[in-house]
């Protein structure tokens with residue numbers, strides 16, 4: 001009788017360790033599968049497109065400077081045509097603002113000021129004063145097939161170059 005009880009204990013102990021072993025293997029397999037999935041999945045950061053649709057040109061009156069706060073660009077309609085400047089200050093990256101009463105673009109952080117239009121032989125984007133080390137860069141602008149102005153924020157173009165304007 002005592003031997004039978006011992007046999008039953010042995011079986012249940014064996015079953016317990018077998019289940020414990022299987023459980024451990026299952027957890028290890030799940031961990032390995034999770035790491036393998038992370039390893040095989042492309043580690044890509046999806047960013048919004050650098051190309052901005054600025055809409056129809058007739059939204060922008062002649063001699064206007066329009067800031068798009070969301071995308072950080074200016075659309076400027078000058079006598080020469082439409083062009084685009086980055087609105088991000090070249091000092092420490094603050095968003096600049098158009099000051100119509102002064103006719104300039106100004107940075108609220110440390111006081112850099114920039115031309116928005118050609119003036120005194122200076123180009124739009126050129127620094128007037130302040131700590132900014134470089135002018136505001138010109139961005140590539142063009143018309144798409146629907147007649148919308150598109151701006152590529154990732155592509156700088158030479159100031160005043162023929163292709164740096166959209167002329168209608």
Ligand code: FES
Pocket residue numbers: 089090091092093094107108109110111112130131132
């Ligand atoms: S960030 Fe514009 S002047 Fe410093």
